[in-house]
Amino acid sequence: MKIPKNVMDLFNNPEATKVLTSVSTDGTPHSIVVGSIMAPSEDFFCAAEIMMKTTSANLESNPKVTAIAVKGMKSYQIVGTVKAHQTEGELFDNVNAKLAEMNMACKSVWLFEPIEIFDESPGPSAGKKIV
DSSP states (O other), rough: OOOOOOHHHHHOOOTTTEEEEEEESSSSSEEEEEOOOOOEEEEEEEEESSSSSHHHHHHHHHOOOEEEEEEEEEEEEEEEEEEESSSSSSSHHHHHHHHHTTOOOOOOEEEEEEEEEEEEEESSTTTTEEE
């Protein structure tokens, strides 16, 4: 599945609020604000692991995840699964370079394959599946 450009733009906007939700093996959801969520390609989205102790443990045992990005009246949700977990490589280096500008660094980068995308903006399309 390809992530539409308007959804990529919101997920790549540094001013958007982004939340990642993972689920433990016993079914307990865990949501965190993750400013480093981005969609560097139409084929995947990712999040830098900076302090994700519970989230990382959840992702290792349950690959299902959902991410939401919100800015003003625009909001999109991507449901996905873990595609890869990188601790080196070009994407890892690029993410760390962006984080270095904010005096941060990541331990790894989680890559997610999109499965479903929803418009969560207020209005008549709220909750409508985009792809």
